[in-house]
Amino acid sequence: MTQKTSASRRHVRQGSEFSLPYTTVDVVIFTVLDNALQVLLVQRPVGAGEPYPGCWALPGGFVDVAADATLEDCARRKLLEKTGVKSPYLEQLGSWGSATRDPRGWSATHVSFALISAQNGVLIRGANAAEVAWFEVDAVTQNRGLAFDHDDILEAAVERLRSKVEYTSLPAFLLPEPFTLPQLQRAYEIVLGRPVDKSGFRTRMLAAGFLKEAGYVAGESNRPALGYRLVDRHAPVVFPRTFSPRGGN
Amino acid sequence: MTQKTSASRRHVRQGSEFSLPYTTVDVVIFTVLDNALQVLLVQRPVGAGEPYPGCWALPGGFVDVAADATLEDCARRKLLEKTGVKSPYLEQLGSWGSATRDPRGWSATHVSFALISAQNGVLIRGANAAEVAWFEVDAVTQNRGLAFDHDDILEAAVERLRSKVEYTSLPAFLLPEPFTLPQLQRAYEIVLGRPVDKSGFRTRMLAAGFLKEAGYVAGESNRPALGYRLVDRHAPVVFPRTFSPRGGN
DNA sequence: GGAATAGTGTCTATTAGACAGTATAGA
DNA sequence: TCTATACTGTCTAATAGACACTATTCC
Numbered sequence: 001m002t003q004k005t006s007a008s009r010r011h012v013r014q015g016s017e018f019s020l021p022y023t024t025v026d027v028v029i030f031t032v033l034d035n036a037l038q039v040l041l042v043q044r045p046v047g048a049g050e051p052y053p054g055c056w057a058l059p060g061g062f063v064d065v066a067a068d069a070t071l072e073d074c075a076r077r078k079l080l081e082k083t084g085v086k087s088p089y090l091e092q093l094g095s096w097g098s099a100t101r102d103p104r105g106w107s108a109t110h111v112s113f114a115l116i117s118a119q120n121g122v123l124i125r126g127a128n129a130a131e132v133a134w135f136e137v138d139a140v141t142q143n144r145g146l147a148f149d150h151d152d153i154l155e156a157a158v159e160r161l162r163s164k165v166e167y168t169s170l171p172a173f174l175l176p177e178p179f180t181l182p183q184l185q186r187a188y189e190i191v192l193g194r195p196v197d198k199s200g201f202r203t204r205m206l207a208a209g210f211l212k213e214a215g216y217v218a219g220e221s222n223r224p225a226l227g228y229r230l231v232d233r234h235a236p237v238v239f240p241r242t243f244s245p246r247g248g249n
Numbered sequence: 250m251t252q253k254t255s256a257s258r259r260h261v262r263q264g265s266e267f268s269l270p271y272t273t274v275d276v277v278i279f280t281v282l283d284n285a286l287q288v289l290l291v292q293r294p295v296g297a298g299e300p301y302p303g304c305w306a307l308p309g310g311f312v313d314v315a316a317d318a319t320l321e322d323c324a325r326r327k328l329l330e331k332t333g334v335k336s337p338y339l340e341q342l343g344s345w346g347s348a349t350r351d352p353r354g355w356s357a358t359h360v361s362f363a364l365i366s367a368q369n370g371v372l373i374r375g376a377n378a379a380e381v382a383w384f385e386v387d388a389v390t391q392n393r394g395l396a397f398d399h400d401d402i403l404e405a406a407v408e409r410l411r412s413k414v415e416y417t418s419l420p421a422f423l424l425p426e427p428f429t430l431p432q433l434q435r436a437y438e439i440v441l442g443r444p445v446d447k448s449g450f451r452t453r454m455l456a457a458g459f460l461k462e463a464g465y466v467a468g469e470s471n472r473p474a475l476g477y478r479l480v481d482r483h484a485p486v487v488f489p490r491t492f493s494p495r496g497g498n
Numbered sequence: 499g500g501a502a503t504a505g506t507g508t509c510t511a512t513t514a515g516a517c518a519g520t521a522t523a524g525a
Numbered sequence: 526t527c528t529a530t531a532c533t534g535t536c537t538a539a540t541a542g543a544c545a546c547t548a549t550t551c552c
Binding site (some may be wrong): 430470 | 528530
């Protein structure tokens, strides 16, 4: 930790001298691409005093007190800057804060995760000259080479996503509309990492009532499939049971 | 907002002038007491410049960069100060951060919720001369008179608790060990606000495997009941289905 | 017609929920 | 013996999972 930086953060509050932690926001952005669950990473700058120069990291950064009215605004701003996506599914994941997670001093980050479809003109690069790219989640979590504590954060995000996919309609947010039930099923299978029975899957999805028909969609296979859109693009539906094969959770 | 205070937070970082948000931690502490779900509140101080003087609020406050190594340490410290409980069940709830939630300036709070049993010498008052008391959750959420945005935070905490109680063993953390299955069932019913069938309840609890027998517990009723302790006091068990009466979610 | 994928029907083991019944204590 | 509570047994409707079957398109 740089003592100089830390000292410069001292200031007066309520008559005593306090040091304020840094406040940052990070976003774990998921999509399904090339039959795999992928995460968006950005390369850290290499300027003087920059921590983890050249390392890949989750997109994020300091809260801009002047520009951001709320934490969620800040997260959506960073998401828009990196992906161009305006209103994806966004859910708070948690907080990571400690004296040692950032070499510049005590910092706390507010982490959300976002689900977007890969088709929507994603990957705006060059805005601030930062490299941006999709990475397969499994490869990244294996290597554990991300900046800061982002490996831990990504691991927590993947765990949360996988567990919620067992009993919610979350994977629908990973697809561009309209999508077909076979496409949705593939999204489930990719995130869960195991096959899902077609008949039960279709029954469950249609019974949950979160899909509305949107005409037949030709292409990609022989027989056209019925397309669907989400009734509500803001919140997933919760199923009363988890997906689980006979005889055990 | 006090401009003087806000100005005093400006400082140099990376060559430009930034203003740092305040970083706070709040804890929603639940227990079951007098056949009701209750939450611990503290009364705000009335000193000069104190926001919401005399108002009831969730226990919490600024992160102490010198004393707290991590956000969780900070939450556990505040919890210990108010209740004397050393290692309760503690779960991150989320973050609330905006320019306007604290009149002193941009602030972000990291909120956890804790489940404790009311019997363990709870309610240490006078340490910092702050008033501390249990309040029935339903009454507090009706009145909506808490300081800051704590009504919103409490509402979110109750919603999270109620929804997780449908499919986890969380209410077990609200009871002192050893507890009986009828006591545990009552805890479920109090949090859920509806009766639960005894037979199905017992089957589910015992099948989940998170309880170990701890001898018969006399008292409070005619026939003594078998007491149980938790196998793991750190994490709840997740059931494969929710509690739900026939024919509806 | 063949291949490939979309979509449906059917059977069965499992089980949650409902509720009646039994067991064990105190008074 | 009566009452209150702890605990168990039984029945049944609902359904998830498994898998076979039909339908519709392209080639």
